[in-house]
Amino acid sequence: MTNNLFIGRLFGPGIPGAGIAAGAAWEQSGRLRITTPDAGHSIRYAEQPSMTSGGFNAGGLRISWQDGEARWVFIVDAGEEQARCKTTAPPQINGQLNGVTREQNRLERRFKAGGALLAFFILLPLLLIVLFLANRESIAAWVVQRIPVTHEAHLGDLLLAQTRLQMKLIENGPDVAAIRTIGSKLTAGSVHRYRWFVAERPEVNAFAAPGGVVVVFRGLLNAAETPEELAGVLAHEVAHAELRHSLQGMVKSLGLRAAASMAFGDISDSVFTDAATRLTELRFSRDAEREADANGLQRLVAARISPEGMVHFYERLASEKRSSPPALLSTHPSSGERLEWLRREVAGLSGPWQPLQVGLGSNKY
Amino acid sequence: MAMDVIDYEIFGSEMQFVEVELDPGEAAIGEAGVMMYMQEGIQMDTVFGDGAQQTNGFMGKLLGAGKRLLTGESLFTTVFHNEGSVKQRVAFAAPYPGKIVPVQLTDIGGTLICQKDSFLCAAKGVSLGIAFQKKIGTGLFGGEGFIMQKLDGDGMVFIHAGGTLHERTLAPGETLRVDTGCVVAFQPSVDFDIQFVGKIKSAIFGGEGLFFATLSGPGKIWLQSLPLSRLANRIVMSAPTAGGRSADQSSLLGAGVLGGILGSDDK
Numbered sequence: 001m002t003n004n005l006f007i008g009r010l011f012g013p014g015i016p017g018a019g020i021a022a023g024a025a026w027e028q029s030g031r032l033r034i035t036t037p038d039a040g041h042s043i044r045y046a047e048q049p050s051m052t053s054g055g056f057n058a059g060g061l062r063i064s065w066q067d068g069e070a071r072w073v074f075i076v077d078a079g080e081e082q083a084r085c086k087t088t089a090p091p092q093i094n095g096q097l098n099g100v101t102r103e104q105n106r107l108e109r110r111f112k113a114g115g116a117l118l119a120f121f122i123l124l125p126l127l128l129i130v131l132f133l134a135n136r137e138s139i140a141a142w143v144v145q146r147i148p149v150t151h152e153a154h155l156g157d158l159l160l161a162q163t164r165l166q167m168k169l170i171e172n173g174p175d176v177a178a179i180r181t182i183g184s185k186l187t188a189g190s191v192h193r194y195r196w197f198v199a200e201r202p203e204v205n206a207f208a209a210p211g212g213v214v215v216v217f218r219g220l221l222n223a224a225e226t227p228e229e230l231a232g233v234l235a236h237e238v239a240h241a242e243l244r245h246s247l248q249g250m251v252k253s254l255g256l257r258a259a260a261s262m263a264f265g266d267i268s269d270s271v272f273t274d275a276a277t278r279l280t281e282l283r284f285s286r287d288a289e290r291e292a293d294a295n296g297l298q299r300l301v302a303a304r305i306s307p308e309g310m311v312h313f314y315e316r317l318a319s320e321k322r323s324s325p326p327a328l329l330s331t332h333p334s335s336g337e338r339l340e341w342l343r344r345e346v347a348g349l350s351g352p353w354q355p356l357q358v359g360l361g362s363n364k365y
Numbered sequence: 366m367a368m369d370v371i372d373y374e375i376f377g378s379e380m381q382f383v384e385v386e387l388d389p390g391e392a393a394i395g396e397a398g399v400m401m402y403m404q405e406g407i408q409m410d411t412v413f414g415d416g417a418q419q420t421n422g423f424m425g426k427l428l429g430a431g432k433r434l435l436t437g438e439s440l441f442t443t444v445f446h447n448e449g450s451v452k453q454r455v456a457f458a459a460p461y462p463g464k465i466v467p468v469q470l471t472d473i474g475g476t477l478i479c480q481k482d483s484f485l486c487a488a489k490g491v492s493l494g495i496a497f498q499k500k501i502g503t504g505l506f507g508g509e510g511f512i513m514q515k516l517d518g519d520g521m522v523f524i525h526a527g528g529t530l531h532e533r534t535l536a537p538g539e540t541l542r543v544d545t546g547c548v549v550a551f552q553p554s555v556d557f558d559i560q561f562v563g564k565i566k567s568a569i570f571g572g573e574g575l576f577f578a579t580l581s582g583p584g585k586i587w588l589q590s591l592p593l594s595r596l597a598n599r600i601v602m603s604a605p606t607a608g609g610r611s612a613d614q615s616s617l618l619g620a621g622v623l624g625g626i627l628g629s630d631d632k
Contacts, residue, residue, distance in 0.1 A: 009474050009554060011536075011537050011554070011582070011583030011584070012537065013536075016472070017534025017535075017536075017583075017584070017585055018472050018473040018474070018534070018552060018584065018585045019473075019474065019552075019554065019583060019584065021474065054554075054556045054581070055553050055554045055555065055556060055584075056478050056496065056551070056553045056554075056555065056556075056557060057496075057497075057498070057499040057500065058499075058500070058556075059553070060553065060554055064537060064538070071536070071537045071538055072537060073537035073538075073554075073582075073583050075554045075583075107499055107500065108499065110499075110501060111497075111499035111500075111501065114501040
């Protein structure tokens with residue numbers, strides 16, 4: 001009998017309001033025998049008890065019965081005591097006990113479902129942020145595609161004005177004319193109005209600003225041995241401009257907000273000036289470089305200019321041991337991998353190529 | 366675990382503090398920042414967690430501290446330990462107007478469920494846990510939120526709440542409808558639920574909100590007459606910066622006009 005005992009708390013008339021601890025055990029008749037630990041270990045019987053779940057979180061098992069006018073409740077302690085109460089119950093009680101278990105389980109299920117829902121709503125902003133960060137590249141690309149050509153040109157003008165302050169730009173003359181000749185072949189069909197400049201600087205470098213501003217440094221003109229080599233570099237730079245790489249870089253560094261304001265109107269000049277400043281300090285990513293290589297190559301092929309020059313030029317720059325690497329290489333990390341790729345691609349191409357007939361660098365060619 | 370038996374005395378009427386007497390070697394835990402004064406021999410020690418399980422290892426302590434964060438209490442509990450050779454006293458003050466109520470946990474079966482910041486101090490050995498309200502409706506509209514505090518042990522605990530704290534005993538099956546937010550603590554045998562006020566008209570114009578909290582016996586419950594948030598609302602509403610009326614409440618004809626001109630000492 002004693003191992004069937006389960007502990008709980010008895011509430012009823014003549015008992016302190018907070019109840020007293022008591023033990024109980026089922027009898028085969030379906031009657032509950034309750035022992036209270038007071039002086040005489042008085043015993044009470046619960047005739048025809050009814051079972052409900054109750055108490056905080058419906059976690060308690062309430063066994064209540066009527067004794068004349070008085071109402072009694074025995075609340076079985078949670079955990080093991082409840083389990084023992086349920087397993088030792090006589091068959092006629094089982095139905096009610098199962099009902100209580102179902103009720104308790106239902107509450108638990110609802111709580112878990114509610115908790116999951118709540119957690120979802122709390123985590124939703126976080127999720128959105130993660131999604132946004134994961135898709136930042138494509139969102140940036142999408143925004144960049146929306147920036148109108150006129151704005152791009154405006155940005156190019158500002159950048160040009162800034163460049164003029166830093167270096168002497170030549171707009172006319174035989175060198176510029178030669179570059180323009182090659183360049184116009186490479187940029188055929190572009191929406192931009194290209195402007196070509198030569199900067200009087202010794203570095204082997206060239207850059208293309210948004211809106212079709214291409215600046216070639218004197219050092220590059222001197223380093224290029226054939227017009228095809230120059231064309232290779234120009235094709236690469238033009239590809240950067242046409243693919244709007246600098247705008248993408250700007251979006252990354254300025255933040256999407258500024259780029260979006262540029263794409264959808266609401267622009268002030270400060271946005272442009274700020275953007276232009278950032279552009280001068282810009283470095284392209286490796287992916288952008290690879291993309292520019294591929295696109296530049298396509299442009300060379302489309303213009304029927306031999307891409308061998310591009311390969312040769314890069315090879316020579318990479319192999320030349322200098323105290324400081326040429327600027328073109330430091331800003332365009334021409335890794336062996338990129339060069340390898342270029343060689344493979346070019347090897348697969350076959351002419352006929354039209355040789356370029358232009359004079360460059362004080363008629364070196 | 367052996368609980369420390371503590372003697373106490375509550376002072377004051379509306380803004381109370383409780384003075385606890387500690388025998389040599391005894392200790393009490395207090396909510397951080399409620400200590401008012403302590404005598405010489407009492408050593409104050411700050412422990413991470415709730416101070417009940419000192420030997421549970423790092424993870425146990427971390428879990429205890431996490432629970433305390435959830436219930437809106439500070440990460441640390443302060444333990445006041447009598448290191449002297451004579452009885453010493455330490456006092457804990459209630460943080461806002463209201464009553465302090467002592468509850469002997471053994472009398473109610475060892476567990477008390479209470480509002481999440483109503484704990485003031487306790488004998489060392491009482492563990493402070495959280496009790497998740499699993500009834501979604503009650504959690505949302507019952508006025509106490511989803512997280513309540515569970516005080517376990519067999520020592521004395523002191524809880525505090527706003528206004529007058531009222532202890533009631535509910536007989537088996539007896540149900541009391543309570544304004545949401547007024548429930549401070551109850552025995553775990555008590556059913557805590559909500560009930561719609563009944564009529565749309567009452568819900569909108571009755572001023573009692575959409576739901577009542579219902580407490581069904583058997584067991585003891587503790588109610589507060591003035592939840593702090595309600596008091597704070599009234600104070601903010603009548604603050605001059607929030608567009609409230611200035612101090613004098615007298616009638617316009619009486620001291621209103623003249624008093625406003627002559628009797629104002631706050632200008």
